[in-house]
Amino acid sequence: MLDIRLIRDDPAAFDAAMARRGKPTDAATILDLDRRRREIVTELQVGQARRNEASKAIGAAKAKKDEDTAAALMAEVATLKQRLPELEAEEAQLGGELDGLLASLPNLPLADVPEGADxxxxxxxxxxxxxxxxxxxxxxxxxxxxxxxxxxxxxxxxxxxxxxxxxxxxxxxxxxxxxxxxxxxxxxxxxxxxxxxxxxxxxxxxxxxxxxxxxxxxxxxxxxxxxxxxxxxxxxxxxxxxxxxxxxxxxxxxxxxxxxxxxxxxxxxxxxxxxxxxxxxxxxxxxxxxxxxxxxxxxxxxxxxxxxxxxxxxxxxxxxxxxxxxxxxxxxxxxxxxxxxxxxxxxxxxxxxxxxxxxxxxxxxxxxxxxxxxxxxxxxxxxxxxxxxxxxxxxxxxxxxxxxxxxxxxxxxxxxxxxxxxx
Missing domain, CATH: 3.30.930.10 (Bira Bifunctional Protein; Domain 2)
Known part of the structure; x- marks a missing residue:
C-alpha cells in the first residue's frame, strides 16, 4: 500500500508515476477524501475533549449550586453524545473509502524502470x-x-x-x-x-x-x-x-x-x-x-x-x-x-x-x-x-x-x- 504522505507531499509526482504504470489517477480526488477524513478526525477529537471537560464541569457547577450552568453543560454533553457517534461513523466510512482506494493502487515504479505498455x-x-x-x-x-x-x-x-x-x-x-x-x-x-x-x-x-x-x-x-x-x-x-x-x-x-x-x-x-x-x-x-x-x-x-x-x-x-x-x-x-x-x-x-x-x-x-x-x-x-x-x-x-x-x-x-x- 502506498504512503498517503507521498501523495500529500507531491501530488503531481504521484500522478506522473501512476501514469507511467498506465494507471491514470487524480491525486486531487484522493487528497480531498484524505482532507475530509482528517477534518472529521479533528472535529471528533475536539468534541471528545469538550465532552470530557464539560462532564467534569457539571459536577463542579452542581457543587456550587449553579443549576443554570449545570443545565447548560448537561445540554451540551447530550448534544455531543448524539453528534460524536455520527462523526465516528462518518470517519469510519471515509477512512474505509480512502483505504480501499489506496489498496487498489499498484506500487510506484523506481526511477530506472523503463516506461512502456507491455x-x-x-x-x-x-x-x-x-x-x-x-x-x-x-x-x-x-x-x-x-x-x-x-x-x-x-x-x-x-x-x-x-x-x-x-x-x-x-x-x-x-x-x-x-x-x-x-x-x-x-x-x-x-x-x-x-x-x-x-x-x-x-x-x-x-x-x-x-x-x-x-x-x-x-x-x-x-x-x-x-x-x-x-x-x-x-x-x-x-x-x-x-x-x-x-x-x-x-x-x-x-x-x-x-x-x-x-x-x-x-x-x-x-x-x-x-x-x-x-x-x-x-x-x-x-x-x-x-x-x-x-x-x-x-x-x-x-x-x-x-x-x-x-x-x-x-x-x-x-x-x-x-x-x-x-x-x-x-x-x-x-x-x-x-x-x-x-x-x-x-x-x-x-x-x-x-x-x-x-x-x-x-x-x-x-x-x-x-x-x-x-x-x-x-x-x-x-x-x-x-x-x-x-x-x-x-x-x-x-x-x-x-x-x-x-x-x-x-x-x-x-x-x-x-x-x-x-x-
Missing part, C-alpha cells in the same frame, strides 16, 4: 550461456514429453485442462529439480528452508497484494481460505504485524502453487508452460530499506546461478512499467532459451517491492539508536520453477532418437542416470 517494451540487460545447435528437426517439449512421462491426457482426464500427470523418470526429474533448487538456495546462498501453509486467510493474501484486486486469478476453498499462487504469500507474511530486530531475513520453500489463470485463454494452453498447478522453489528477502537495492541484484544473480549450473542459456530483462506486477517497484525477468519455440520464455521473476507489502502487513524494524520504527522492504523471486525448467531441459537437451540428456548437475540426484529414454 513485454515488447522490456529492456535487455544481458544474455548468458550458449544456445545448443542441432543436426535434426527440433521438437517442442509437448512433442518430446509424452514418451518420457508427461501425461497430458490423463492429467486432463483427472482434473481438466492445464493439469498434467507426471510419471516415471520424468517424475524423478521433477523431484530432482526441486531438491537441487532447495540445495542451491539453502546450502550455497543462506536461505532458511520453510514448509509453509498452502491455504491462507484473506489478510494474508492482502498483505502481498493478491487481494482484493486479483481474486479471480486465485482458487478459493469452501471455507473461505485461498490456495497460494506462490509461496511468496506465506513466506512474506511470516513477518506481518512484527517489529523485527535481526535483518536481513531470507526464506525459501518448495511448494505447489495454484493459479486459475483467469483471462489467459488461448495463451500457452498446450503443454507444460501455463498450468493451474506447478511446483516452485521461491526466494523471499526481508531487509532494511538501504539494503534492498543490493538484495535485488543478489537475488537475481542467484536465479541466474541456478540456470548457469543447469547449463541452460538465458537472458535477463528489466520489465517496463506496463509489464510489472501489482506489488513490484522493479522486476527482472530471467528468460530461458527454448529452441523448440525459437524464443526466450520467462522462467524466473525477481522483484523488489520496497515498503509496499510491508505497509499492508504492518511489518517494521527499529533502526539502531532510534525510538521510532520504519517499514521493512520485501523482495521475492523464483529460485526454480520446476515445470518450466523441465520444458527448458527437454528442448535444450533433446536428442535425435527422442531421448533427453540429463544435465550434469542433476545426475547425482537421479542415482547417476544420465539420459531419459522414451518408454
Amino acid at each position: 513485454e515488447n517494451d522490456n529492456h535487455l540487460i544481458h544474455e548468458r550461456g550458449r544456445r545448443p545447435t542441432f543436426d535434426f528437426a527440433i521438437r517442442e517439449h509437448d512433442a518430446i514429453g509424452p514418451a518420457l512421462g508427461l501425461d497430458f491426457e490423463t492429467g486432463a482426464l483427472l482434473s481438466g485442462a492445464r493439469f498434467t500427470l507426471v510419471r516415471g523418470h520424468m517424475a524423478k526429474l521433477a523431484r530432482a529439480l526441486g531438491q537441487f533448487g532447495l540445495d542451491v538456495l539453502t546450502r550455497d546462498h543462506g536461505y532458511e528452508e520453510i514448509v509453509p501453509p498452502l491455504l491462507v486467510r484473506d489478510e494474508t493474501m492482502f498483505g502481498t497484494g493478491q487481494l482484493p484486486k486479483f481474486a479471480e486469478d486465485l482458487f478459493r476453498t469452501t471455507d473461505g481460505r485461498w490456495l497460494i499462487p506462490t509461496s511468496e504469500v506465506s513466506l512474506t507474511n511470516i513477518v506481518r504485524e512484527k517489529i523485527l530486530a535481526d535483518l536481513p531475513l531470507r526464506f525459501t520453500a518448495l511448494t505447489p502453487c495454484f493459479r486459475s489463470e483467469a483471462g489467459a485463454a488461448g495463451r500457452d494452453t498446450r503443454g507444460f508452460i501455463r498450468q493451474h498447478q506447478f511446483d516452485k522453489a521461491e526466494m523471499v528477502s526481508i531487509v532494511e530499506p538501504d539494503q534492498s537495492e543490493a538484495e535485488h541484484e543478489r537475488m537475481t544473480a542467484i536465479a541466474e546461478d541456478v540456470l548457469t549450473r543447469l547449463e541452460l542459456p538465458f537472458r535477463r530483462m528489466k520489465l517496463c512499467t506496463g509489464d510489472m506486477g501489482f506489488s513490484a517497484a522493479r522486476t527482472y525477468d530471467i528468460e530461458v532459451w527454448l529452441p523448440g519455440q525459437d524464443r526466450y520464455r520467462e522462467v524466473s521473476s525477481c522483484s523488489t517491492c520496497t515498503d509496499f507489502q510491508a505497509r499492508r502487513m504492518n511489518a517494521r524494524f527499529r533502526p539502531e539508536g532510534e525510538k521510532a520504527t520504519r517499514f521493512v522492504h520485501t523482495l521475492n523471486g523464483s529460485g526454480l520453477v520446476v515445470g518450466r525448467t523441465i520444458v527448458a531441459i527437454l528442448e535444450n537437451y533433446q536428442q535425435a532418437d527422442g531421448s533427453v540428456v540429463v544435465p550434469n548437475v542433476l545426475q547425482p540426484y537421479l542415482g547417476g542416470l544420465n539420459r531419459l529414454e522414451p518408454r
Whole structure:
C-alpha cells in the first residue's frame, strides 16, 4: 500500500508515476477524501475533549449550586453524545473509502524502470550461456514429453485442462529439480528452508497484494481460505504485524502453487508452460530499506546461478512499467532459451517491492539508536520453477532418437542416470 504522505507531499509526482504504470489517477480526488477524513478526525477529537471537560464541569457547577450552568453543560454533553457517534461513523466510512482506494493502487515504479505498455517494451540487460545447435528437426517439449512421462491426457482426464500427470523418470526429474533448487538456495546462498501453509486467510493474501484486486486469478476453498499462487504469500507474511530486530531475513520453500489463470485463454494452453498447478522453489528477502537495492541484484544473480549450473542459456530483462506486477517497484525477468519455440520464455521473476507489502502487513524494524520504527522492504523471486525448467531441459537437451540428456548437475540426484529414454 502506498504512503498517503507521498501523495500529500507531491501530488503531481504521484500522478506522473501512476501514469507511467498506465494507471491514470487524480491525486486531487484522493487528497480531498484524505482532507475530509482528517477534518472529521479533528472535529471528533475536539468534541471528545469538550465532552470530557464539560462532564467534569457539571459536577463542579452542581457543587456550587449553579443549576443554570449545570443545565447548560448537561445540554451540551447530550448534544455531543448524539453528534460524536455520527462523526465516528462518518470517519469510519471515509477512512474505509480512502483505504480501499489506496489498496487498489499498484506500487510506484523506481526511477530506472523503463516506461512502456507491455513485454515488447522490456529492456535487455544481458544474455548468458550458449544456445545448443542441432543436426535434426527440433521438437517442442509437448512433442518430446509424452514418451518420457508427461501425461497430458490423463492429467486432463483427472482434473481438466492445464493439469498434467507426471510419471516415471520424468517424475524423478521433477523431484530432482526441486531438491537441487532447495540445495542451491539453502546450502550455497543462506536461505532458511520453510514448509509453509498452502491455504491462507484473506489478510494474508492482502498483505502481498493478491487481494482484493486479483481474486479471480486465485482458487478459493469452501471455507473461505485461498490456495497460494506462490509461496511468496506465506513466506512474506511470516513477518506481518512484527517489529523485527535481526535483518536481513531470507526464506525459501518448495511448494505447489495454484493459479486459475483467469483471462489467459488461448495463451500457452498446450503443454507444460501455463498450468493451474506447478511446483516452485521461491526466494523471499526481508531487509532494511538501504539494503534492498543490493538484495535485488543478489537475488537475481542467484536465479541466474541456478540456470548457469543447469547449463541452460538465458537472458535477463528489466520489465517496463506496463509489464510489472501489482506489488513490484522493479522486476527482472530471467528468460530461458527454448529452441523448440525459437524464443526466450520467462522462467524466473525477481522483484523488489520496497515498503509496499510491508505497509499492508504492518511489518517494521527499529533502526539502531532510534525510538521510532520504519517499514521493512520485501523482495521475492523464483529460485526454480520446476515445470518450466523441465520444458527448458527437454528442448535444450533433446536428442535425435527422442531421448533427453540429463544435465550434469542433476545426475547425482537421479542415482547417476544420465539420459531419459522414451518408454
